[in-house]
Amino acid sequence: MEFGRRTIADYLRAYDEGQVMAQSVAQTTLDHIASVDDRLGAWITLNTEQVLEDAAAIDKRRREGNPVGSLAGVPVGLKDMICTKGLRTTAASKMLTDFIPPYDATVTAKLRQADALILGKLNQDEFGFGSSNESSVFGPCRNPYDRKRVAGGSSGGSAAAIAAGHCPVTLGTDTGGSIRQPASLCGVFGIKPTYGRVSRYGVVSFASSLDQVGPLGRTVGDAARVLDVISGHDDKDSTSLQFDVPNFQAALGRGVDGLRVGVPKEYFQEGLAPAVEKHVRDALAFIEQSGATLVPISLDHTKYAVATYYVLATAEASSNLGRYDGVRYGHRTGTSVDSLEDLIARSRSEGFGDEVKRRIILGTYVLSSGYYDAYYLKAQKVRTLIKRDFEQAFSQCDIIAAPTSPVTAFPLGDHLDDPLKMYLMDILTIPASLAGLPCASQPCGFDSEGLPIGLQWIAPPLQEERIFQAAHFFESKTEHHLRDPQGETS
């Protein structure tokens, strides 16, 4: 079997049959990544030593007939927002370049518990601020389909590593589209679960009321397996939900017969690339032919979503990033300072990149005395209206389908001088984030330049199963997910 095509099931079968050992998988995978990634930039840090020890321990347990976890020996990568005990976690920022957490994020601990092989940490936009992975202090992550183009962001490395065949699954984080948009641009599956489904403990905070960890995978089934492992209530995260977690894999194979699929007209408006519209509409037609019903719906407040998001997300981000002051950990200025204020100001000025500073300034402004009501409070009200749009829509349909990104992967540097244009990249992913809904992107075709196009699924709260059901059906009837980028990165 080709290296990059292995699913989780393939790995587990190979282990069961004794074809391979986890230690050799870890070594081979790390060697492979080391040899190709300087041309891609998907990884920030490789877990070179620890993962080999972990793999040896798993091999030993298997050999001795002792039980192993559900992802035993499966190589995975984590976005560098997710804390890993003893392995540096940078958020792709100079501020945290040397930060080694003394604790695991809850999702990290759960993956370790399941005996996954944590290969290392994946590239991203600095602190998750961006849609192109170009604001990383470690340089951009490129698109495996065209190295002159962006991988998307902010979880660019998490999507590109899968597309390039480095590993079958990764974890990303999504605040306004940071899992779905790079998944779309790199032609892989990625799901953002319901807000609160997965613990945020130990995940570097961008916007606390929006952030959510989710898996990306080559296949829908692989993502479902990983989501099964990382979901569930966590006493360390007050916002994590108390609800029981269903077995997501059980939703696979249910088909789409009788499924009412809402198609929001606001998601097919100007700015949508013709090729994207065509392939998404083709996908919808195919789903309809397969027994689903397409229901035209309207999400009236969609046009306010981007503005609402950039008020709320920057407000929370400006607050969440206040802890990086150079006092206890992280970057501290090397120049001599004459006061504590000076120390903090210089450390932050040096440690943060331009996009981070831009968002801190925006967020500080909207929370300022005299502006709070006009911006923050008003945005909260609009957020409620956007949520209601979805509630109404879901009285008419079971799931919503739409494009993920209005365009396919754009050239590196294209939007760097125009932050507003970059912000508009998230126009189709932001509304579901504001509503806290589970949502995903899966490949549904390629444009004339061979660049992947993403189909977005949005389900009611806690109904991730419907997404797995619909996406798995589409995947099982199509071959988009099987395409491999040709090049030197895989």
Add this chain to the structure above:
Amino acid sequence: MIRSGWEAVIGLEIHVQLATASKLFTPAANRYGDPPNRNVDPVVLGMPGVLPVLNAKAVELAMRVGFALDCEVHKRSRFDRKHYFYADLTKGYQITQHLHPICTGGKVLATIDGEDRSFRLNRIHIEEDAGKTIHDGRRGISLVDYNRAGVPLIEVVSEPDMRSPEEAVAFMKALHQVVVATGSSHGDMEKGHFRCDANVSVRPVGQERLGTRTEMKNINSFRFVGRAITSEINRQIDLLEDGETVIQQTRLWDDDAGVSRAMRSKEEAHDYRYFPDPDLMVVEIDDATYEQVRASLPELPRARKQRFEEVLGLSSYDAALLTQSRARADYFERVVDQGIEAKVAANWISGELLGRLNKEDKDIEASPVPAHSMGELLRLLAQGQLSGKMAKQAFTAMIETGVTAADWLKANGGQITDSAAIGEIVDRILQAHPSQAAEFRGGKEQLLGFFVGQVMKETRGKANPQAVNAALRAALKGET
């Protein structure tokens, strides 16, 4: 006294550390006096991605204070973030309750010069404490200790109802008594459990409009609160009498120098950029918990004092003395519960016991005579097995050697009350002094004292005086 023609307006904000085992949002210990940076963890240190989880005990302790002060205790409250940068603030914001505090309204009752006074409260909210920054000027460095960071506090905010430093002190003392009595705080001011900021302004008597106020921070003892406020009132009156103006500013009180210094003016005031903390849920207290906390409230010092006066018949002075601390009142009640008359118990505790403990600078908790021993002593006294004089001797021995009253009685012999035994002694004395006996019978009543003295001498003070009296009179009359 405030200078004639002027009136002061004073409002207090008091930070009270809650007596929880752990911090407000994490299991790290809430403990004073450890080596620096011992009671920390990733949450206390504000490390990336870690999240706060609310300590339910802290909410309960805040509720207790709210109920005790007759506040409206809200079943729903919320935490906000208050932003500013300082080395001892680990997240760049403090988690506090800005818009929806746990308690609003309420009042503090105090007694000033025997007069009952009520001071209104604005609110009580829960928040986390900051660490401590120590500036080492000699070495040119600053050191930070995060042991205090994240310790749960309530901030009790008064209305500007006080008009003199004396009232402010009375308010503070009354509040202190309540937070300790409810078990919400240890109230140890030396350890910073109870810290006061004072808002002070002055205006000419009769003027309705409030003067410009200043906020004095860091007044950490009862001793200094009066002095600090007096100093600020005088500073403001001096300014105004000289035709200058008071600048709205924050001032830092310096206990050692006995003066306050300007810290920052209104123009330099922070914009705290409050907004609801998205890492925490709205605090919701269910009906059962609400009622349970309310019902578990102990009797408060003022109510107890009133009961001691009205039900147990103590003087106002004794009742006040015995309710000054919960331990004293508990001790007193444990003695009374053994069947001792309240007034007797009060006299012995306030006179003998507290007098003795005061001399040794001890609290009643450290009394070498526990309440049950005191009860035993007073029971023996009531039963007449000990005379008043003997009881005092026994008490001294109990304090000094730790014996019990019963032991002392056994070793020293009890009071002689048996009338037959006393009759024998009386007969002996009368026979030994025939001429005085004759004089007595002849009408010289004054000689009774002489005979009593002789009996006491013979019994080394142990004979019951009433019984001796009765026996003497009977013996003398019988021979008539």
